Amino acid sequence: ADKFKALVEKINGKTDATFTLMSDSTDALSAAIGVLGDNKPLIYAATKDNWEEMAELAKSTGVPLAVKAENLDEAAELTQKIQEKGVKDMVLDTSSRTLRRAFEDQIFIRRLALQKKFRPLGFSTIAFPNEMTDDPFKEAVIASMFIAKYAGIIVLSEAEPHNLFPLLVARLNIYTDPQRPMMMEQGIYEINDPDENSPVLITTNFSLTYFVAGGEIEASKVPSWLLIMDTEGLSVLTAWAAGKFVGDAMGIFIKKSGITDKVKHRKIIIPGYVAVVSGDLEEELGPEWEVMIGPREAAHLPAYLKLWKAD
Numbered sequence: 001a002d003k004f005k006a007l008v009e010k011i012n013g014k015t016d017a018t019f020t021l022m023s024d025s026t027d028a029l030s031a032a033i034g035v036l037g038d039n040k041p042l043i044y045a046a047t048k049d050n051w052e053e054m055a056e057l058a059k060s061t062g063v064p065l066a067v068k069a070e071n072l073d074e075a076a077e078l079t080q081k082i083q084e085k086g087v088k089d090m091v092l093d094t095s096s097r098t099l100r101r102a103f104e105d106q107i108f109i110r111r112l113a114l115q116k117k118f119r120p121l122g123f124s125t126i127a128f129p130n131e132m133t134d135d136p137f138k139e140a141v142i143a144s145m146f147i148a149k150y151a152g153i154i155v156l157s158e159a160e161p162h163n164l165f166p167l168l169v170a171r172l173n174i175y176t177d178p179q180r181p182m183m184m185e186q187g188i189y190e191i192n193d194p195d196e197n198s199p200v201l202i203t204t205n206f207s208l209t210y211f212v213a214g215g216e217i218e219a220s221k222v223p224s225w226l227l228i229m230d231t232e233g234l235s236v237l238t239a240w241a242a243g244k245f246v247g248d249a250m251g252i253f254i255k256k257s258g259i260t261d262k263v264k265h266r267k268i269i270i271p272g273y274v275a276v277v278s279g280d281l282e283e284e285l286g287p288e289w290e291v292m293i294g295p296r297e298a299a300h301l302p303a304y305l306k307l308w309k310a311d
Contacts (some may be wrong), residue, residue, distance in 0.1 A: 247280020
């Protein structure tokens with residue numbers, strides 16, 4: 001128990017992450033929980049042999065409890081017994097370590113809980129791709145399956161960026177519609193803490209456009225205002241070709257955006273690819289505004305912005 005406590009204490013001093021504590025010893029788990037304070041860990045795991053002791057520990061410390069069973073029937077039986085002890089916050093592990101069975105268990109648990117209203121299985125699940133293969137790339141592929149179907153916690157053997165990043169992207173995109181463009185909300189975005197003398201740029205609300213342009217502006221370290229105009233998620237050239245990112249529409253948006261309350265100057269930087277709309281934009285905005293043609297490529301924004309002057 002002392003060795004386990006010391007290890008948890010050492011790691012806790014180096015991270016703000018939430019812990020999953022895995023031990024068969026309730027004494028070791030209790031000692032480690034005391035070290036973590038308000039950072040409530042998940043304790044793993046209650047089984048048919050130790051569920052009473054684990055349930056008592058989870059109840060007394062107020063931490064969530066993982067329940068490890070050999071199959072769905074045993075999992076349902078254990079969760080009911082543990083709930084009767086007063087523990088409501090649980091995570092399920094059906095001990096499946098083969099791809100097919102683990103996949104089936106995740107689906108059965110979710111369907112029984114949601115479609116059949118079977119409450120004993122109405123808990124999040126934990127999956128262990130790290131125990132299904134020794135190949136880190138296969139592990140990442142298996143983990144991607146659990147992201148979609150339907151694990152709440154996924155345990156990996158390591159957190160290498162080239163394995164972890166695709167999984168994070170997959171998680172962020174679960175609820176997006178592939179038939180609808182990803183888009184940003186229309187409005188004014190502050191980058192690098194701009195003030196009344198900072199440059200003002202405008203672009204479309206296609207997410208990739210925003211992240212690329214915004215990233216380059218941030219990298220320039222030049223405080224800037226970025227106006228994001230609703231073009232139904234279309235990129236700059238596509239929106240221009242569709243008549244959604246043209247001079248008169250841009251002018252109306254700029255005047256209604258409220259940017260004039262935030263800056264002294266009246267200069268607006270437009271993407272170089274739509275330089276052709278500058279005349280119509282100037283006409284819509286009026287003579288007090290100056291329309292400036294920005295670079296075509298976002299990568300050239302840092303150099304461009306460093307030369308920009310409000311006067």
